[in-house]
Amino acid sequence: MRIAIIGGSGVYDPGILSNIREERVDTPYGTAVLKVGTYQGEEIGFMPRHGEKHTVPPHRVNYRANIWALKMLKVERVLATAAVGSTNPGYRPGDFVIVNDFLDFTKTRTYTFFEGGEMGVVHTDFTTPYCPELRRLLVETAAGLGIKAHDGGVYACTEGPRFETPAEIRMIRQLGGDLVGMTNVPEVILAHEVGLCYGLIAMVTNMAAGISATPLSHAEVLEIMDQNGKNLRDLIMQTIPRIPRERNCRCSLTGGKIEV
Ligand code: HPA
Secondary structure, eight states, rough: EEEEEETTTTTTTTTTTTEEEEEEEEETTEEEEEEEEEEEEEEEEEEEEETTTTSSOGGGGGGGHHHHHHHHHHEEEEEEEEEEEEEEEHHHHHHHHHHHHHEOOSOOOOOOSSSGGOOOOOOOOOOOSOOOHHHHHHHHHHHTTTTTTTEEOOEEEOOOOOOOHHHHHHHHTTOOEEEESHHHHHHHHHHHTTTTTTEEEEEEEEOOOTSSSOOOHHHHHHHHHHHHHHHHHHHHHHHHGGGGGSSSSSSHHHHHOOOO
16 A cells, blocks of 8 residues: 555545545554545545544554554555644635745654664764655646645644644744644654655634634634635545556655664
């Protein structure tokens, strides 16, 4: 299986995959659960990041088990989705952003596979955290579908599960963050460490705290995700057949050498 989708808030359904079965994968970090189905003759994995019934909050997702499981299944390319708030007046609710960089404001997570000892001491290059080939395909496919998708944006990851304060959002904006979410760190880091191509489709669900005219709620996030679910599914499903077998990027080279 070379391609997997990691579905964020509001994306719990593998959509148009057929012959779906559940896989439980035991990893050194715990068990990961995903659905595997076929799409256009190819096996595709689907992993709901927060669990099938959205029971796992962002700070408790077992990111290491999830990414290790994908590696064990021989996945090479990951398309992930994330609901985000926007600090950038140019990025409005309902817009997609094909993220190209991140800032990390998390506090309590496990950020690496490389803890020394057997795994070694590895300093992974993060000059290009998100796969440029997947990013280009996502941007081109969205344009072809007439879906508004910004080519690039900086995702600032906060610890959650609370939303941010207005002062935090002003800080993030001043430091160059366009979007805020609670899950992409350490997910993108771990994916990059093990040489996966990782592309993130962020869906803006709200203007961030202090910019939005109203208090924030998870219900609002899910409502916007629901309204735009078809576009998101179309974008993912139209992108998948365009992903070449050969990887024309450096993602497989930047990570550490690992045996799964
Ligand atoms: N902040 C953090 N995470 C989010 C937001 C937000 O405003 N909207 C959706 N996920």
